[in-house]
Amino acid sequence: MSVQRSTQYKPTFGFSMVELLAVMAILSILAGLSVGALAKAGRGNVLDIGVRRVKSALAETRVNAREKGTTTSLTLLPGDPGRLLLRLARDAATLHFDEQGTSKTPAGRNNHASLSQVNIADGGTVRSAAFFKNKSQVVLPDMPEFDPCSGFRIFLDVWAETEGGEGVLARFGNSFQFSRDGDGALSMHLEVVGREEMLKIATPKGVVPAERWARVEAGFDGNAAWICVHGVEEVRKGVAPSGDTRTSWRLQYPLELGAGHLVLGGGGFAGRMDEAHYLTTEEESVIELERGVSFSTEQPLLVQFLADGRLDPRFHQAIVAITVNTAEGGNAGICVDLAGVTR
Numbered sequence: 001m002s003v004q005r006s007t008q009y010k011p012t013f014g015f016s017m018v019e020l021l022a023v024m025a026i027l028s029i030l031a032g033l034s035v036g037a038l039a040k041a042g043r044g045n046v047l048d049i050g051v052r053r054v055k056s057a058l059a060e061t062r063v064n065a066r067e068k069g070t071t072t073s074l075t076l077l078p079g080d081p082g083r084l085l086l087r088l089a090r091d092a093a094t095l096h097f098d099e100q101g102t103s104k105t106p107a108g109r110n111n112h113a114s115l116s117q118v119n120i121a122d123g124g125t126v127r128s129a130a131f132f133k134n135k136s137q138v139v140l141p142d143m144p145e146f147d148p149c150s151g152f153r154i155f156l157d158v159w160a161e162t163e164g165g166e167g168v169l170a171r172f173g174n175s176f177q178f179s180r181d182g183d184g185a186l187s188m189h190l191e192v193v194g195r196e197e198m199l200k201i202a203t204p205k206g207v208v209p210a211e212r213w214a215r216v217e218a219g220f221d222g223n224a225a226w227i228c229v230h231g232v233e234e235v236r237k238g239v240a241p242s243g244d245t246r247t248s249w250r251l252q253y254p255l256e257l258g259a260g261h262l263v264l265g266g267g268g269f270a271g272r273m274d275e276a277h278y279l280t281t282e283e284e285s286v287i288e289l290e291r292g293v294s295f296s297t298e299q300p301l302l303v304q305f306l307a308d309g310r311l312d313p314r315f316h317q318a319i320v321a322i323t324v325n326t327a328e329g330g331n332a333g334i335c336v337d338l339a340g341v342t343r
Helices: 017-068
Strands: 072-077 083-087 089-100 103-107 114-116 119-122 128-132 137-139 152-160 167-172 176-180 186-190 199-202 213-220 224-229 232-238 262-267 271-281 285-288 293-295 301-305 320-326 331-336
Touching (some): 017 072, 017 331, 152 167, 186 213
Antiparallel strands (some): 072 301, 083 285, 089 128, 089 271, 152 271, 186 199
16 A cells, blocks of 8 residues: 655744844834833923922921921022922920919920029019029020020010119020120120121110010021010121121030020029020921932022011012922922912
């Protein structure tokens, strides 16, 4: 028996080499387009995140100013990535002096104070007051929140006696000393890091007359020092010497051992004090944006808010315009109007 082999052609299934190469080329092109689109979308998200961070920092700074009743600031620092430098306020201490039976102590926030030769009796602006004579003093403890070096504000109700009404009202080592002079003027001395001479400011004579209550304030915010009486600014002086372009200054922390305390009195003042309120500026905190996200400004840009939330007119006469950029050329604008509102 003979076997016959079929010679009929059987077709095969698949792609030729040319077809495979063509498909791979098309897929490569599509993949490249997709990666570019995703990268662009990703950088867009980075820009949005950067804008939100800046707006959030501005809102936090403004709210802090209104809550604490003081000036706060935010500085935009150039570079890649851009950075935000925040200087916020903290409520360090509130003291009022109460006489309740045999207990005569200061009350209020962080009131762990030591009284030396101080008499608490009726005659304060609310009820009782602290009576000072010569070396009488109230010493607050050594606590980080009392550090005035980044900035501070102190408010006091003061009644000066006709005889002996001059002397130190408040001091923090050699960092600052706030005093009433014999002619009814107020003065303050501050030891500022980087200045060759001590910074000195003084009000006109008679702003705090004897035998009368006065609400006084002294402060320092890294740019200037000031003194107010009954909410009216009597004197303000910038910290920077002529020609110095630094935007922020610090006080010298007391070098003498045991001098890092807030002290009321203790420098010859004779009279009464009541309702003390002490605010300090927290250590500067830095927020860093994503790599490749920066600001258009070539110099640090200060945004400073007043206690009512408005922009500080000493630094801002028009809206503050902020531009956030990405390395790919994307940008977005932020505006802060004179009322302090961010848009």
